[in-house]
Amino acid sequence: MFSRDRWDEILEALNANKFRTFLTAFGVFWGITILVLLLALTNGLKNGVTADFGNFATNSMFIWTQQTSMPYKGLPKGRRFNFKLNDVASLKNDFPQLKYVSPRNQLGGYSGGNNVIRGTKTGAFQVNGDYPEFIKQQPMDIIQGRFISYSDINAKRKVCVIGTGVVKTMYDKGEEALGTYIKINGVNFMVIGTFKVSNSQGDKEEDANTIFLPFTSFGQAFNFADNVGWLAVTAHDGTNITTLKPQILESLKNRRKVHPEDERAIGNFDLSEAFGRVNGLFSILTFVGYFVGALVLMSGIIGISNIMLIVVKERTKEIGVRRALGASPWTIKSQILQESLILTILSGMVGISFAAAVIWGLNYALDMNGPVENFANPSVSMSVVFIALFILVVSGLLAGLIPANSATKMKPVDALRIE
Amino acid sequence: MGANSLHVLKGINFDVKEGELVSIMGSSGSGKSTLLNILGMLDEADEGSYTLDNVPIKNLNEKIAANYRNKFLGFIFQSFNLINYKSALDNVALPLYYQGVNRKERVEKAMHYLDKVGLAPWSHHLPNELSGGQKQRVAIARALASDPKVLLADEPTGALDTKTSHEVMELIQGINDDGKTILIVTHEHDIAKMTKRIVNLKDGVIIDDNFVQQVRATQYV
Numbered sequence: 001m002f003s004r005d006r007w008d009e010i011l012e013a014l015n016a017n018k019f020r021t022f023l024t025a026f027g028v029f030w031g032i033t034i035l036v037l038l039l040a041l042t043n044g045l046k047n048g049v050t051a052d053f054g055n056f057a058t059n060s061m062f063i064w065t066q067q068t069s070m071p072y073k074g075l076p077k078g079r080r081f082n083f084k085l086n087d088v089a090s091l092k093n094d095f096p097q098l099k100y101v102s103p104r105n106q107l108g109g110y111s112g113g114n115n116v117i118r119g120t121k122t123g124a125f126q127v128n129g130d131y132p133e134f135i136k137q138q139p140m141d142i143i144q145g146r147f148i149s150y151s152d153i154n155a156k157r158k159v160c161v162i163g164t165g166v167v168k169t170m171y172d173k174g175e176e177a178l179g180t181y182i183k184i185n186g187v188n189f190m191v192i193g194t195f196k197v198s199n200s201q202g203d204k205e206e207d208a209n210t211i212f213l214p215f216t217s218f219g220q221a222f223n224f225a226d227n228v229g230w231l232a233v234t235a236h237d238g239t240n241i242t243t244l245k246p247q248i249l250e251s252l253k254n255r256r257k258v259h260p261e262d263e264r265a266i267g268n269f270d271l272s273e274a275f276g277r278v279n280g281l282f283s284i285l286t287f288v289g290y291f292v293g294a295l296v297l298m299s300g301i302i303g304i305s306n307i308m309l310i311v312v313k314e315r316t317k318e319i320g321v322r323r324a325l326g327a328s329p330w331t332i333k334s335q336i337l338q339e340s341l342i343l344t345i346l347s348g349m350v351g352i353s354f355a356a357a358v359i360w361g362l363n364y365a366l367d368m369n370g371p372v373e374n375f376a377n378p379s380v381s382m383s384v385v386f387i388a389l390f391i392l393v394v395s396g397l398l399a400g401l402i403p404a405n406s407a408t409k410m411k412p413v414d415a416l417r418i419e
Numbered sequence: 420m421g422a423n424s425l426h427v428l429k430g431i432n433f434d435v436k437e438g439e440l441v442s443i444m445g446s447s448g449s450g451k452s453t454l455l456n457i458l459g460m461l462d463e464a465d466e467g468s469y470t471l472d473n474v475p476i477k478n479l480n481e482k483i484a485a486n487y488r489n490k491f492l493g494f495i496f497q498s499f500n501l502i503n504y505k506s507a508l509d510n511v512a513l514p515l516y517y518q519g520v521n522r523k524e525r526v527e528k529a530m531h532y533l534d535k536v537g538l539a540p541w542s543h544h545l546p547n548e549l550s551g552g553q554k555q556r557v558a559i560a561r562a563l564a565s566d567p568k569v570l571l572a573d574e575p576t577g578a579l580d581t582k583t584s585h586e587v588m589e590l591i592q593g594i595n596d597d598g599k600t601i602l603i604v605t606h607e608h609d610i611a612k613m614t615k616r617i618v619n620l621k622d623g624v625i626i627d628d629n630f631v632q633q634v635r636a637t638q639y640v
Contacts, residue, residue, distance in 0.1 A: 004522070005516060005522060009516075012504060012505065012509075013504070015504070016503075016504035317500070318502055320500075321500045321501075321502060322502075322513070322517075323481075323485060323488075324459070324461060324488060324494045324500075325488070325489065325494070325513050325514045325517060325561070325565075326485050326486065326488045326489020326490070326514055326517040326518065326565070327485060327489075327517050328481070328482045328485040328486065328517075329481050329482065329485070330482070331485075331517065408481070411461065411462060411463075412461040412462075413456045413461040413462040416461065416496070416500065
């Protein structure tokens with residue numbers, strides 16, 4: 001079908017009116033560029049916002065204690081209270097749907113005062129007391145050594161796992177951190193592991209400047225007894241944490257002697273709900289992206305149809321001449337179709353390449369200048385791109401087919417008469 | 420085409436033998452172009468029969484018509500009808516392209532016919548770089564390229580001045596001398612006199628049909 005002669009014929013015809021060819025090509029090019037960029041940017045926004053959740057298991061919630069707002073069982077309102085370690089055990093016991101229940105405690109905090117000393121070096125870090133499961137709720141990459149284990153918990157070992165930011169501040173370059181000691185609030189802990197937080201954004205620095213201690217050692221070293229700062233609760237995949245939430249809160253209220261209707265006594269943050277909300281937002285955003293993209297694509301298609309119509313009209317006489325010289329209707333039709341096909345494919349490809357280059361540039365700039373809030377890794381899936389191109393090509397074909405049909409339906413003598 | 424059809428030809432009966440050079444004359448509206456278009460299968464007659472080289476031309480679909488036109492007929496138009504983005508050579512080669520002749524042979528043949536009309540040096544010029552006479556000679560070369568049985572010329576000199584007209588007629592007479600059958604539609608008497616037979620049409624019927632003594636165009640050039 002595509003012999004060299006065919007190519008010559010097609011290229012000649014497209015070359016005959018460069019400006020017109022360029023305009024048609026530009027319409028297609030622009031349509032597909034906008035579509036790809038639009039989808040990529042939507043995706044970038046989505047990736048960025050999703051990354052802000054870190055990679056914390058999203059079927060999770062955090063629960064902490066506040067002041068009671070109702071008197072209950074002889075206890076006054078305005079009472080402060082703490083969760084205890086045995087609440088964890090009872091939660092695990094009462095709710096088999098829960099995958100992890102991690103009690104947590106925290107010391108210091110982001111940009112607090114200096115609390116860690118090693119030799120002549122000092123630094124201010126966030127210090128967490130945690131259980132071994134925590135690494136499964138908030139995945140991190142252990143670079144050296146290991147994370148906290150249950151034998152650390154049971155033996156209340158004074159060991160710690162430190163972030164890359166801690167290593168950078170407290171150690172010289174190339175110095176071995178494992179097996180050394182750092183002094184946290186006056187208590188020595190041995191470093192048994194280093195970690196970095198995998199592909200999180202925004203809080204990277206804070207995460208890297210974190211030290212994990214076994215929960216029990218933490219409690220003993222810093223006088224927390226069996227008090228629990230807050231709970232990180234993750235449900236099994238089959239159960240949504242949001243549906244479990246009321247029962248969990250009720251059980252905790254019951255155990256801590258809080259009025260069942262006291263909404264203010266226990267605070268919580270439902271990651272699943274927040275994530276769902278953001279996800280919902282992005283389904284809408286993605287839909288809008290596709291919708292607007294489809295409209296842009298459609299205007300591109302109308303552009304091709306329009307120009308193909310004019311092209312064929314303009315060439316009615318030429319078509320008449322060709323038919324007088326012995327071109328069959330199919331020859332004429334297939335030439336027009338191939339012209340529009342090649343035009344749409346070529347300009348579509350150029351549009352895709354151009355959009356890809358822009359996306360690459362964006363990614364490069366993002367990599368160079370560090371993360372931007374709420375925006376990361378703009379990208380678009382190949383299948384979407386090819387579907388868009390396919391739609392364009394098919395409509396380019398249809399756009400050529402209609403006028404080509406009418407041009408060959410006309411009697412040659414009438415076609416020749418048109419000036 | 421159109422709602423108001425018009426009966427143009429009202430009973431035409433004539434034969435043309437191989438090697439004849441016939442001119443069809445008549446005032447405008449007499450039906451001479453319609454006759455030529457029917458002979459050229461560019462238009463269809465409502466009734467009647469037409470036999471070309473012992474092949475009855477009937478029940479044509481557009482595909483067969485295109486094939487017949489390509490094999491049997493060569494067209495020469497008043498307004499040349501060259502494809503303006505193709506070089507003279509490519510224009511001449513176009514009917515051969517539709518015959519499926521390969522590129523090399525096409526170029527060779529097209530060059531041969533361009534040479535025959537004296538335009539070999541202009542083979543790579545576009546039509547708008549040629550004069551009217553030259554364009555018509557390219558068109559004649561194109562009509563000859565597929566080696567048709569009949570050449571049909573619709574006012575071939577209509578857009579040319581007298582001197583160029585005579586040059587073109589000289590070329591056409593030369594082609595006829597080689598044995599090609601040629602039909603020319605014209606309303607110019609001096610052009611008609613350069614053919615061997617004049618058919619006069621009026622209001623869709625033949626009013627006379629005479630063989631004449633051919634005037635050679637050479638004497639004017």
